[in-house]
Amino acid sequence: MAKKDRHVSDTPATQWLRRAGISYSEHPYDYVRHGGTAESARQLGVPEHAVIKTLVMQDERAQPLIVLMHGDCQVSTKNLARALGVKSVEPCKPEAAQRHSGYQVGGTSPFGTRKPLPVHVEAGVLALPRIYINGGRRGFLVGIDPAVLASALSAQPVHCALPG
Numbered sequence: 001m002a003k004k005d006r007h008v009s010d011t012p013a014t015q016w017l018r019r020a021g022i023s024y025s026e027h028p029y030d031y032v033r034h035g036g037t038a039e040s041a042r043q044l045g046v047p048e049h050a051v052i053k054t055l056v057m058q059d060e061r062a063q064p065l066i067v068l069m070h071g072d073c074q075v076s077t078k079n080l081a082r083a084l085g086v087k088s089v090e091p092c093k094p095e096a097a098q099r100h101s102g103y104q105v106g107g108t109s110p111f112g113t114r115k116p117l118p119v120h121v122e123a124g125v126l127a128l129p130r131i132y133i134n135g136g137r138r139g140f141l142v143g144i145d146p147a148v149l150a151s152a153l154s155a156q157p158v159h160c161a162l163p164g
Helices: 012-019 036-044 075-085 095-101 123-127 146-153
Strands: 023-029 049-060 064-070 073-075 087-091 119-123 133-138 139-145 157-159 161-163
Touching: 012 133, 012 139, 023 095, 023 133, 036 133, 049 075, 049 095, 064 073, 064 095, 064 123, 075 087, 075 119, 075 157, 119 123, 119 146, 123 146, 123 157
Parallel strands: 049 133, 064 119, 119 157
Antiparallel strands: 023 139, 049 064, 049 087, 073 161, 133 139
């Protein structure tokens, strides 16, 4: 019962945002398995391009990293590897992504991860006026100024987007 009394934003991600003094808006929606960013954008009435995916990936040495990508785009792993100066990059298996981030797949946030992970952001994301990114739970996005990604997460811009 106590769980129902908790505020919707009570996740490691929003706790981290509050501790960092970062302002955000809450955007809960009805999670649809395999609905992806198209479904959350539709329910919230925001452009899918402004809904940002948090992807846990790894390089050829199995070193984890986070990539933040527009919801309507895919990651060119070839371009990402080139930008990072590594041989290859691939998505982590769901269990490895959860182990590294501390979040369930579909609810992964770049904020408040279990352990610090390097964060890379598609450069175009930083040019948007506002983004909607996972708040640490399936069916819950937070709206923030994208400048937070660089200032609070030290996210490094990369050019690796492919049209969705």
